[in-house]
Amino acid sequence: MPEPIKMEYDVPGDDFTRAGAASGDVKSVLKKLGLSSEAVRKVAISMYEGEINMVIHGGGGKIYVEITPEAVRMSLVDHGPGIKDISLAMQEGWSTAPESVRNLGFGAGMGLPNMKKYSDHMEIHSVVGEGTTVDMTVQVI
Amino acid sequence: MLIKEIEKILKANVLCKGDWYEGEVHTACGSDLMSDVLAFVKDQSVLLTGLVNSQVVRTADMMDMRCIVFVRGKQPDQSIIDLANERGIALMTTPYRMFTACGLLYENGLKGGCESDA
Numbered sequence: 001m002p003e004p005i006k007m008e009y010d011v012p013g014d015d016f017t018r019a020g021a022a023s024g025d026v027k028s029v030l031k032k033l034g035l036s037s038e039a040v041r042k043v044a045i046s047m048y049e050g051e052i053n054m055v056i057h058g059g060g061g062k063i064y065v066e067i068t069p070e071a072v073r074m075s076l077v078d079h080g081p082g083i084k085d086i087s088l089a090m091q092e093g094w095s096t097a098p099e100s101v102r103n104l105g106f107g108a109g110m111g112l113p114n115m116k117k118y119s120d121h122m123e124i125h126s127v128v129g130e131g132t133t134v135d136m137t138v139q140v141i
Numbered sequence: 142m143l144i145k146e147i148e149k150i151l152k153a154n155v156l157c158k159g160d161w162y163e164g165e166v167h168t169a170c171g172s173d174l175m176s177d178v179l180a181f182v183k184d185q186s187v188l189l190t191g192l193v194n195s196q197v198v199r200t201a202d203m204m205d206m207r208c209i210v211f212v213r214g215k216q217p218d219q220s221i222i223d224l225a226n227e228r229g230i231a232l233m234t235t236p237y238r239m240f241t242a243c244g245l246l247y248e249n250g251l252k253g254g255c256e257s258d259a
Contacts, residue, residue, distance in 0.1 A: 020203075
């Protein structure tokens with residue numbers, strides 16, 4: 001059984017232009033490892049949506065990625081304001097993103113639903129005033 | 142349709158050729174909302190947009206798109222062109238507006254790729 005590959009990324013909270021750099025890097029690594037294009041895309045989209053959310057809402061944070069022969073696990077951790085009502089946040093179209101973010105092409109309330117759609121398993125732990133952790137798993141076999 | 146045919150049809154200025162300039166594409170989508178592209182686009186290879194920022198390239202990359210067309214003559218800055226180069230995505234800018242650009246490509250055989258408009 002090969003050792004899992006572990007990667008860790010700092011996501012800056014104040015630089016929207018760099019949002020997605022971590023997801024792009026993970027996508028490149030997964031392609032090099034020869035994962036199926038479907039699995040690569042599922043990881044890329046779910047992680048990218050999460051990374052964008054961390055920048056928009058969470059003030060940045062850390063992303064931890066673990067790759068095993070069976071699955072890719074992602075843990076996105078921020079110390080932002082937290083989510084008051086997770087079930088509301090999961091509804092398509094519901095968003096607290098400011099106008100400035102909408103002008104950049106995001107904030108349509110599709111981020112969390114999309115992360116759930118593209119990952120095989122997703123869990124959100126959030127405490128108001130402390131931050132949010134989103135754990136996602138994409139099965140690769 | 143070849144990506145270089147898109148250049149011709151849209152009277153476009155190619156800013157970077159990416160890895161697929163000589164390659165063929167079959168479907169496209171037009172949107173200024175990257176949230177929608179991430180949520181609803183499936184296998185489209187070309188993105189037409191009036192939005193100009195680095196997240197357009199990031200979004201196209203995550204969706205395995207091969208070509209981005211900026212409409213209304215919008216010009217991305219060098220950092221966006223560099224990112225597209227790095228990610229292997231062709232980038233071009235057309236003087237046409239979104240509706241006309243989409244119409245011209247559709248008329249020439251490029252489809253939406255969705256069940257309702259295939």
